[in-house]
Amino acid sequence: MRSLLYLCTALAVIGLAAWAYRENHQTQQAMNEQRALEREIVALNDSIRIQRTEWAYLNRPDRLRDLVDVNFERLKLVPITADHFGEIGQIAYPMPEHHSDVVESIEVFGAIEHLSADNSEEDAP
């Protein structure tokens, strides 16, 4: 009985040691991975920042103004003033698109006299 208990304990210790070793190893691996990721984040952040800076530099007001001046012939951009605002009533409604409910129509020739006669009867007071 007692020897069985000892055996179990020894096995448990071996098992725990193996588990601890594995955990340790995995932790170290995770830490390495984290360091690599951090390096990558730093590098990516740097490149994002460089591109943001370049974007800001290319869009600096001085340069945009010069570009507007250089391309005035083509773009005709002028500073926005009060004249560029309009009333909502000045905007034309879109033209209604022509829809027909009739599908697969065929051309028919003939008189429609009685139809117009019916209508005129109805319209009469």
Place this chain on the structure above:
Amino acid sequence: MIRTPLRPLARVLKARETGENPDLIERENRRLRQEAERDSARTRAEGRLLALALIFVCAVGVLGARMGLLAATEPVAIARGLAEDISSARAEIVDRQGRVLATNLPTHALYAETRRMVEPGRAAQELARIFPDIDAERMVARFTDPNRRFIWIRTRLSPEQQQAVHDIGEPGLLFGPREMRVYPNGRMAAHVLGGARFGQQGVRAAEVIGMAGAELHFDDRLRDPAQLDQPLQLALDLTVQATVTEVLEGGKRMLSARGATAVLMDVHTGEVISLVSLPDFDPNDRPAPPTEGEPADSPLFNRAVQGYYELGSVMKTFAVAQALDEGHVTPDTMIDTRGPLSWGRFRIRDFRDYGPELSVKDVMVRSSNIGTARIMQEIGAEAQQDFLRKLGLLESMPLELAEAARARPLLPERWSDLSVMTISYGHGMSTSPLALAATYAAMVNGGRKVTPTLVKQNRVPGGEQIISAETSAQIRQMLHQTVQEGTASFARIPGYPVGGKTGSADKPNPQGGGYIKDAVLATFASVFPSHDPRYVLIVTLDEPVDTTGAEPRRTAGWTAVPVSAEITRRVAPLLGLRPVRMDEAESALAVRH
């Protein structure tokens, strides 16, 4: 410890006499002894259990505390150079729409470790070829100096220069990573941003610390590791700032002014949307502070914040507002304006004769010094000081710039009755354009005090009520009238009703005593749209001259007002203001009155 014998002789003898069994005594004593042993064993076991439990509690407690600490620490942005003792990281600064105003770029510094150098002579020659300002002979001397082991050569390199240095192939020339502060918009908002420089330097990193302006004021915030990935958002609008700078630069050139400044502020929140001071500088390459001449002429000088000047008639608004608010007058009260008004040796004159009397409204609209002085005479020195103190004009106006706290208004040493009168029309007391913007905002926004701020605000702070809402409405109407029919008629622009007050102040002689002839500081304080003010714009020109007429004109109505009008015309649509018809604006003003 005295051990009780199992068979004490006395009791055994006694038992034998009485015929009892002495074994019983022995058994009794044995039992007692066993009980005592059992008790002591139990306490010892209990103690051990307790100790063990304590150890476990401590261990679990330590684990728990560590977990708690890990969970509670603020997340830190991953950035370059954080792991070292010297942190080179610094948060970005963006404008109110998120456009970059200041950011960092990775770069490298160049240094030499002389013990590792192979060919110091050739290295020095090559370096002199790459950097024309390096003297090869002196560099060789430094490289071969046995007392030196370490030499900084350059604090920052461009990628091309770095490649060129790399191509020398000298193992003693080494690169240290650096962060470089970059202002992509160049001179734009230079006075707000200030500039940055390297602080403590190490091989692997160097601190980037603020030098002036917002960079210095927010230095701790910008370098706080927990807030590195959140940019500092200013209230400034880059587009508006660029437009204001462009127009102001043009105005300064056309009117050959020595300097110019403009402040555009939200009247409700006190946010500074634009702050321009000319001449300006490039914060990427901040010039050294001047060692000679007038410091106010240096491009580093922020005229809007540091420039406390006598601003002239723009101050009349405060005198009239106080008189209206305290019930001394109504807009239609007639004021005696016969001149000159003598006070001892001193005479107060008007720019031209306005006849025997004017209504309070016309005193503002025509800008009568005599009229304002007479109104203020009734109020007196103490009430005047109280009112100006409430407005915040008696001390430096706060703003999140390192320079703001250092400049203070100049006040009369003795607040005499004469001072009361001259201050009422803006002489004898100095004010900065920024302070003027904040106080005009309070005049027209319904009477609430406004604290200027450079940081974007998400809500309207409820400031102290300085004047009543009715007085504020009356002031709005008077400012509107001044533009419509008074001294600031050039400020009439289509679509946007503007209200404002001009001020043309003679510049005091720096050598002391009196004023310089023909040197005028022209100011225009305006609000728009005048029926429901959203923004206040202060434009100040230093010694402008309009030479388009037969004789040179220096008053604000001919100089600061047209410049300010052009700024408003260009900027109002950018701020998202819809143009209104003038009759709509006038009826809105009349209803409120």
